[in-house]
Amino acid sequence: MNHTARAAALGAGALLLALSMPAAPASAAELPRIDLRVLVVTDGGPATAALTAELDGQGTPYTTVDLRQSGRPVINAAFLADTVDGRARAKFQAVVLPNDNPFGAGSAEMAALASYEQTYAIPQVDAYTYARPEAGLQTPEFSGSLDGVRAEVTASGKSGPFGYLAGQVPFEDNAPSTNESYGFLAKPAPGADFTSYVDAPIPGAPGAPGAAGRGSLVGEYRHDGRRELVVTFVYNQHQQQFRLLARGIVDWMTQGVQLGSSRNYFAVHIDDVFGADDRWDSELNCTPGDVDCPPGQGTPDPIRMTPDDAAYAAQWSKGRKFPLDMAYNGGGSELFREENGGADPLADRLIADRGQHRWINHTYNHPFLGCVQDVSSVPWTCAKNPDGSTRYTSRADISQQISDNRNWGQRAGLPLENAELVTGEHSGLKVLPQQPADNPNLSTALRDNGVTWLGSDNSRDRGQRPVGSALTVPRFPMNVFYNAGRASEQVDEYNWIYTRKADGGSGVCENSSVATCLESPLDPTTGYQDHIVPVESTIAMGHVLANDPRPHFIHQSNLAEDRIAYPVLGSVLDAYGALFADNAPVVNLRMADIGGELRSRAAWDTAVKAGKVTAYRIGNKVTVQAPSGVTARATMPSGTAQQLLLGTRPFGSAYAGRTSGWVSPALLQSRVTLNLPSALTAGKVAAERPDVPKAAKNLPVPAGAATYVKPGTDGHTPRALPAKR
Numbered sequence: 001m002n003h004t005a006r007a008a009a010l011g012a013g014a015l016l017l018a019l020s021m022p023a024a025p026a027s028a029a030e031l032p033r034i035d036l037r038v039l040v041v042t043d044g045g046p047a048t049a050a051l052t053a054e055l056d057g058q059g060t061p062y063t064t065v066d067l068r069q070s071g072r073p074v075i076n077a078a079f080l081a082d083t084v085d086g087r088a089r090a091k092f093q094a095v096v097l098p099n100d101n102p103f104g105a106g107s108a109e110m111a112a113l114a115s116y117e118q119t120y121a122i123p124q125v126d127a128y129t130y131a132r133p134e135a136g137l138q139t140p141e142f143s144g145s146l147d148g149v150r151a152e153v154t155a156s157g158k159s160g161p162f163g164y165l166a167g168q169v170p171f172e173d174n175a176p177s178t179n180e181s182y183g184f185l186a187k188p189a190p191g192a193d194f195t196s197y198v199d200a201p202i203p204g205a206p207g208a209p210g211a212a213g214r215g216s217l218v219g220e221y222r223h224d225g226r227r228e229l230v231v232t233f234v235y236n237q238h239q240q241q242f243r244l245l246a247r248g249i250v251d252w253m254t255q256g257v258q259l260g261s262s263r264n265y266f267a268v269h270i271d272d273v274f275g276a277d278d279r280w281d282s283e284l285n286c287t288p289g290d291v292d293c294p295p296g297q298g299t300p301d302p303i304r305m306t307p308d309d310a311a312y313a314a315q316w317s318k319g320r321k322f323p324l325d326m327a328y329n330g331g332g333s334e335l336f337r338e339e340n341g342g343a344d345p346l347a348d349r350l351i352a353d354r355g356q357h358r359w360i361n362h363t364y365n366h367p368f369l370g371c372v373q374d375v376s377s378v379p380w381t382c383a384k385n386p387d388g389s390t391r392y393t394s395r396a397d398i399s400q401q402i403s404d405n406r407n408w409g410q411r412a413g414l415p416l417e418n419a420e421l422v423t424g425e426h427s428g429l430k431v432l433p434q435q436p437a438d439n440p441n442l443s444t445a446l447r448d449n450g451v452t453w454l455g456s457d458n459s460r461d462r463g464q465r466p467v468g469s470a471l472t473v474p475r476f477p478m479n480v481f482y483n484a485g486r487a488s489e490q491v492d493e494y495n496w497i498y499t500r501k502a503d504g505g506s507g508v509c510e511n512s513s514v515a516t517c518l519e520s521p522l523d524p525t526t527g528y529q530d531h532i533v534p535v536e537s538t539i540a541m542g543h544v545l546a547n548d549p550r551p552h553f554i555h556q557s558n559l560a561e562d563r564i565a566y567p568v569l570g571s572v573l574d575a576y577g578a579l580f581a582d583n584a585p586v587v588n589l590r591m592a593d594i595g596g597e598l599r600s601r602a603a604w605d606t607a608v609k610a611g612k613v614t615a616y617r618i619g620n621k622v623t624v625q626a627p628s629g630v631t632a633r634a635t636m637p638s639g640t641a642q643q644l645l646l647g648t649r650p651f652g653s654a655y656a657g658r659t660s661g662w663v664s665p666a667l668l669q670s671r672v673t674l675n676l677p678s679a680l681t682a683g684k685v686a687a688e689r690p691d692v693p694k695a696a697k698n699l700p701v702p703a704g705a706a707t708y709v710k711p712g713t714d715g716h717t718p719r720a721l722p723a724k725r
Helices: 013-018 046-058 108-120 155-159 240-254 307-320 330-339 345-352 395-411 440-448 487-498 527-544 565-579 591-609 683-687
Strands: 033-035 038-042 062-066 081-084 087-090 094-097 124-126 142-145 150-153 168-170 182-185 193-201 214-223 226-231 268-273 325-328 358-361 453-457 470-477 552-555 614-618 621-625 632-636 641-643 648-650 653-655 658-663 672-675
Touching: 038 046, 046 062, 046 240, 081 108, 087 108, 094 108, 094 240, 108 226, 124 240, 155 193, 168 240, 168 565, 182 214, 214 240, 226 240, 240 527, 307 345, 307 565, 330 345, 330 395, 358 395, 395 440, 440 470, 453 591, 470 591, 487 527, 527 565, 591 632, 621 632, 632 672
Parallel strands: 033 087, 038 062, 038 094, 094 124, 124 226, 268 325, 268 552, 325 358, 453 470, 470 552
Antiparallel strands: 033 614, 081 087, 142 182, 150 168, 150 193, 193 214, 214 226, 614 621, 621 672, 632 658, 641 648, 641 672, 653 658
16 A cells, blocks of 8 residues: 554551541531642752643643742742631642752741641642651662662552552663663651652662662651652653652642543554555665655565464454454455455454454545645655646545445444544645645545544644544554564664664664664664664553553554564553553553543643633532533542432542542533542541641751752653654
8 A cells, every 4th residue: 555654648548538637627617628729839840840741641730830930929828728608728739849848948938838738738749859857868878870770669659659550660771871860769767757658779778679778769758747748859751760650649649639630541553454565675765666666666565464464463462452453444355355366364364353353444445535646756746736726635535435445344344433534644634745734625525424533643743633523533653664564674664764874874864853863773683672672662651651542553564474563562561561550451442432532631621721620629529610511530539429419420430549530510510529438538537637737847958959950861762753654
């Protein structure tokens, strides 16, 4: 097929929730209102930026105070709390500070925060702080690079905020010559009420790697009626160690009662199923049969799966419990039958195993559905009408490609979702530089066929957008090339794209703003397994850990011959399984569900950013009010129920030790009311709090300590060019 080039706390949730209540209120009327909003105080460092990005990703409301701005709000009692309808209101359910005291000694703002936290039992996160007695720790026994360190979640962390992790928290070490992370390892200070949740061996410490030789990286410090989560390493929002811990940090600060949610998603689309893909020519350094080879050069040698490849795909999906999404072209099978006496063993095998996969309409025979391509030169251009306007594929031709393929799939008994469509090469949608606008006939053809979810290429068309009555579902391209069935072909093309001219490559990477050249060409024999697989699986894993539901896509050619897709996909799933507990499985959604998730998130995020969402907790009741038509996104303790006019119904579904999901007002209601499990607000536990207000300790941070940030990476492995489509 033709393709264009592309790119508790303390182990008990009950205790945490109980601590959000003032001690032993006299009556329900005296319970305060706690608004479900986080206060983020930032000094511009990467740690607070990472936590802000996590709140954005989860859809959790927050207010930012930037200490660098001269006109910023002053943090005082009036800023933090007031009274609404005669009831005391805490405006923030949690506080994030860049370190344990960013204001300096004797600060009135720190004193106001300390008093606020004592009064309303508001947790405080120290995003990145120096290990010292004021933070509940001894002075560090180690300070320096943490690259490659294998941190561990402690028993308290597993029974508390990090119970969704299996145990390991490996720190990245992507570039041995660069310090990517920096931190301090220290033990609790003598007499401090400090519980470590994540720790690591102290290099050279006596007794290492036992408990006596370990220092805290994340822990809870309880003092003066306050609770702080003390983090003693710096991070950015892309690094794996942060991505692993981000959910638990937010869960700790919100005490499991928050607007917003987070899950780990991974879905993989296989394009061109039943068809064949053109093969890379290592002599010509282009793909005969495709538009990147000058006309007449080379002989096409297409790649197509065999029945054994299809059987392996079904076996792999079943064994992994991970269905693949087969984007199919029925015309590819019909063409094969015409050329082979009516037989197509591949199609027979795939259809027999159809229940092991999900299926997506990819058009009947994969034509380019944008402008009519003039391929007389490389690169191709859009053909023109006599009046000079762009000549586009017609509405009738697009519609026929959609309907013919749907009808073929229905005759084959494929379990289809008729609202889903991925056009060949994402054609019909704009593609720069040749076609800067969508084919105007595409939207009408989509409407004619009831298509509401249209696949797009995230590398060139980021973000969901409308195309007529449909919404796009952006897909991540994986750098496993469509024109490679063998590992040697993948490495050869990879070397051509990612090496300098002096090293025998195209040199494209030398003059591109998005290019990173290899230090030297990859070994044809080992380069795929030793370099490409780790790089591509790391990139995909970054998407999985980022609460991003967008799917990835590769091609049927990658399931054929050397089956080069499986090492990448298996590496992602194996790494995930080693890092996460059973209560946080990877979520594999079909395309329509991904589209719906993205649509709901967009509406929710718009309402949150516009300040149109109101949410608060009073005792064991949470109230959420959003604009009409906007579904609320929330995470709550297990056992939470939605209040109806008569009775209740369970809220959300279980994930990572909480329940989360989307929720709208019930019939004849204008707002959502969620009832938290009564056991989580036991007055007995609240009454036993050592809630004795004391003056805040405003000792200065040692010079160069809490504000020091070691240079890190942006978290993305550099990539020279997008993969082929």
